[in-house]
Amino acid sequence: MAAFLSGISIVCFAASYGVALACEASRLVFRSGVRGAVMVFFAAAGLVAHTLFLGWRAAASGTLPLSSPFDWYLLAAWVLAVAYLWLALANPKTPIGLFLLPVILGLVGAATVASREPFLHDAASLFWGRVHGAFHLVWSVSVVLGAIAGSMWLLQAWRLTVKSSSAGGLRLPSLERLEHVTSRTPAIAAWAATAGFASGLILNAVNHRRGLMETVPWTDPVVMRMGLVVAWLIVASQWAAMARRRPGGGRVMAWLSLASLVVMAGSIAWGLAGTTRHGRPAESPLGVADAEVVR
């Protein structure tokens, strides 16, 4: 059993999601009675492999799958994959995968280049580390779902503007339903990002006091980019709340959701490219080996 679980690789579930995406894309080309079942089968198979992969890593390391940037990306992709499977089963005629699966594959791709080094923790920082990671997961997933709903809103609105029938093409959800998502996700993302930022500050203080990690200064790229993201999300959520009661507010909320995704993607790219002390163990006087002893 252990040999089987350890044999599951990222390629297994990425390939399954890839096949599900190909099935979704084939909606644009031809009709098929069995496509839905094939699509759900591959998405479910991918999700099972994905779950086993994360479960195996958690069991092997004895921590939650939030203990490294690599795990964090995979967990975010897993949450979105669960959302995709649920939405695909509840709305079989809506091509939600065309919008969601590329993001899932993107997060899996980001995981492959992200660091697999676990953050170091003692009992106190473990709690704040989990809170910090979980809030980041919530705002990221909210932003992605909001952006997907926003792009669908804009596509549906364009169709209505050019008076295009949905016949033979993609059947998208109604504007009302999409607005239901785009009007809520900015606020959820803003609250979660703020809470994630605040818990990060507490985590930093705890780590600094115990000498486990290097103190992350305010000028650190990760802190700066996260500060900007939080600021943007607060502005976006207020803007969306005001737009909701104005004519054409649906379009404003859709663009705000997409802009939030761009901000998030820019922040990730900045994080991957820049040098940071975020999540780094302290070099002295308590070295890595000492920190592991504390853990």
Added chain:
Amino acid sequence: MMLALVGATHRTVPLALRERLAFTAEQAADALARFRDRFPGREGVLLSTCNRVEFYAAGEAEVAAPPVEELLSFLAECRGLEAAALAPVLSREHDEAVVRHLFSVAAGLDSMVLGEPQILSQVKQAWTIAQDNRTAGPLTAGMFQAALRTAKRVATETALGRERVSIPSVAVAEFASSVFERFDDKRILLIGAGKMAAETLRYLRAAGGRDVVIVNRTASRADDLAARLGAKPASFDELERELAAADLVVSTTGSSEPVVSLDLFDRAEAHREGRPLVVLDLAVPRDFDPRVGERPGVWLSCVDDLAEACDANRRSRQRELPRALAIVDEETSRFMGDMHHRSTAPVIEQLRAGWSETGEAELERLFRRLPHLDDRDRDEIRQSFDRYAAKMLHPPLASLRSESHAGPPHGLLDALKRLFNLKD
């Protein structure tokens, strides 16, 4: 001849004559009762809709289906018409053509609007009336069940019936439903009280629309339509207020000038609190100033926009037609094969009975000579005999079944009769 059809459809017979030929449910029941008396032992189903009147008759062996000319006279007699007047316009079909036609009709391939689904319930209803009047039988049962199966296959395996083709249905199912998820919490305003308004409202009601207000210049017509469709009438002077309260507007007046100018709309818009508005302007000339559609949050569609969508849907249905016809062909071949095979049943029965009789006689002789056999041994020997007979009969019966797919297997049946000395 096992199957016969006489009928008038929208393709060949003008509406005036179809109206005279049409049967109500009671008249159809009466006609079927007369058919039963006139053609005892035959099966009959009468399908009467606004686009067709068709009589399907069936019979087996010596009680064959009535000749089509007799059927035509019968139909004319039922409606008090001259058979000679109907003869040139009514279509007549036999056997396989009858099956193919019924399957096409049930699947909506012979309908005025290609792929329309209502015909299927009308076919089911015709079958029920025949059952109630005891003119349905095994042949028509098989044929109508196969017709329903064909219609279901066409509906699920092709996109023929998926896209809507009437302006009100496209307006509601594609445009309004693209904006609103539900209609039960929306305020619907109907401007005008004509046929188009009533038809659109029926689709909106089916989609869940409840809160409907009708505004019309002639208040009495608004009152009538509101009473008929369970809506609320409102004075034409209240148009601005109703416009401010509405989520969806359907406008169908015969006015030569726009009923809703940009100024009027802007005044109403000030009280709308940014709620989106769907406007289905189904009037010609248009009731809404086209610039209203440029206002943020307003989704305006006029007749031309909807007509284009309808045409696109019609073209999409036409593209599906070859696939639907292939299904009809496949199901027709399958049904005809089964029907031909069914005609071989008496020969097969005689063949089996002959083998069984001979086998039983041999077994009795064997058991008399071997009295020490207990019941268990006897059962074993009897089962061996049965298996042997079944294996020996399998090749000729399989040949009969396979031959039936190409038509009635007369040659094989004659050969079997001569080889095994079977009587007719």
